[in-house]
Amino acid sequence: MGFTHRKITPLWPQSNAECERFMRSIGKSIRAAHTQHKNWKQEMFTFLRNYRATKHATTDVSPAKLLFGRNIKTKLPTITPTYQDNEIRETDKRKKDKMKNYADTRRNAEPSDLKIGDTVLVRQDKQNKLSTPYNSKPYKIVERNGTMLTAKRDDGHMITEILHFISKLKYHRQL
Structure with a gap:
């Protein structure tokens, strides 16, 4: 339908x-x-x-x-x-x-420049005073549908979030 x-x-x-x-x-x-x-x-x-x-x-x-x-x-x-x-x-x-x-x-909103292939960090819930706002394990964007982004990590974990909860990683080095 x-x-x-x-x-x-x-x-x-x-x-x-x-x-x-x-x-x-x-x-x-x-x-x-x-x-x-x-x-x-x-x-x-x-x-x-x-x-x-x-x-x-x-x-x-x-x-x-x-x-x-x-x-x-x-x-x-x-x-x-x-x-x-x-x-x-x-x-x-x-x-x-x-x-x-x-x-x-x-809201002083600006257009997002995130695109497929970008390396990003995903916001995480605050667990305690020492927890960081973003998960330290980077993801790569594999799909974008309007404000919804689907990202995949090297270990295969996938996540779908809205733009607001994702931040572009400017400098990334492989360990």
Whole structure:
């Protein structure tokens, strides 16, 4: 059906921010229902129906309209403007580019120059005060897919990480 699995790094929440933010909204809805002594499942379904019927800030169209081609009936008042599919895609792309540029500017992001064949070090968890931020055993990049890099060590160990957890090794000597 055209689905491709993309692994997401658990220590890098920006890659999963949209899902995390939506889970926060659902949790808030459930807590409100519990506080008001209502059936939380019914209130969650009501929240989801209203969310799907509300126009999205990025596309200017509700998710239900994009999926079904029409508005779903809710108690929310609606106005039905006419949109073309290519208009929605252009608006979505323009707004997402604007958000990306803003985030990149705030983070002082720079394009990565890592390529297949480069020798790199991979970040490791801090075990104690003496542990280094990067594993001392170097890897060679064997595959790059966007921000995901697959690297292989001389002993055959392979690892797939995002760019943020990998640092290019400038000087490397064989022992």
